[in-house]
Amino acid sequence: DTGVSQDPRHKITKRGQNVTFRCDPISEHNRLYWYRQTLGQGPEFLTYFQNEAQLEKSRLLSDRFSAERPKGSFSTLEIQRTEQGDSAMYLCASSLHESTQYFGPGTRLTVL
Amino acid sequence: EDKVVQSPLSLVVHEGDTVTLNCSYEVTNFRSLLWYKQEKKAPTFLFMLTSSGIEKKSGRLSSILDKKELFSILNITATQTGDSAIYLCAVEAGQGAQKLVFGQGTRLTINP
Numbered sequence: 001d002t003g004v005s006q007d008p009r010h011k012i013t014k015r016g017q018n019v020t021f022r023c024d025p026i027s028e029h030n031r032l033y034w035y036r037q038t039l040g041q042g043p044e045f046l047t048y049f050q051n052e053a054q055l056e057k058s059r060l061l062s063d064r065f066s067a068e069r070p071k072g073s074f075s076t077l078e079i080q081r082t083e084q085g086d087s088a089m090y091l092c093a094s095s096l097h098e099s100t101q102y103f104g105p106g107t108r109l110t111v112l
Numbered sequence: 113e114d115k116v117v118q119s120p121l122s123l124v125v126h127e128g129d130t131v132t133l134n135c136s137y138e139v140t141n142f143r144s145l146l147w148y149k150q151e152k153k154a155p156t157f158l159f160m161l162t163s164s165g166i167e168k169k170s171g172r173l174s175s176i177l178d179k180k181e182l183f184s185i186l187n188i189t190a191t192q193t194g195d196s197a198i199y200l201c202a203v204e205a206g207q208g209a210q211k212l213v214f215g216q217g218t219r220l221t222i223n224p
Contacts, residue, residue: 004154033211040216041217042215042216042217043155043202043214044214045211056211058211091155100160101146101210102157103148103154103155104154105154106154
């Protein structure tokens with residue numbers, strides 16, 4: 001399978017714990033995006049990388065959230081001190097330059 | 113603030129019917145409009161529209177963009193139960209990041 005992959009697919013955690021998600025983009029895609037989707041809503045943009053550089057962050061991305069793409073390949077999204085309001089589907093997408101974004105299967109986070 | 117609005121939010125039809133889904137937008141620096149289909153996982157790409165008045169077609173699905181009136185429609189003819197899904201409209205807008213602004217989605221249910 002050469003599509004975007006995400007790990008884990010599901011994560012249940014207790015409030016206050018830290019969690020980290022991983023995204024592996026389509027090979028050779030230089031752009032990588034993180035979105036968050038809550039029930040009944042469309043995905044909302046969180047942040048964007050071009051190669052290893054994080055070029056834009058949404059106001060939704062509080063200081064508890066951090067994302068990295070250390071070698072311009074896979075990316076991680078970490079949420080510190082999780083809150084119940086962080087419960088959502090976290091989607092990763094990748095694209096080659098300014099072409100179509102292709103999405104991964106998402107990581108569903110539940111904060112108890 | 114960039115905004116994408118889809119209607120209806122929910123639609124239930126019988127197999128074989130034709131449906132039209134609507135998407136209107138108000139964004140700065142419009143670049144393209146995309147349609148995605150989302151079942152129980154990641155959004156899958158359907159169409160990208162950049163030019164006004166040119167219909168994109170794939171099998172029973174077609175879409176057209178009106179840049180003057182700021183809307184797009186997605187048509188599905190001879191619907192099948194496998195068409196049941198959430199259909200998301202997204203607009204690529206702004207400067208710099210190629211972020212997508214999504215609508216809420218239309219939940220389409222096809223009954224046999």
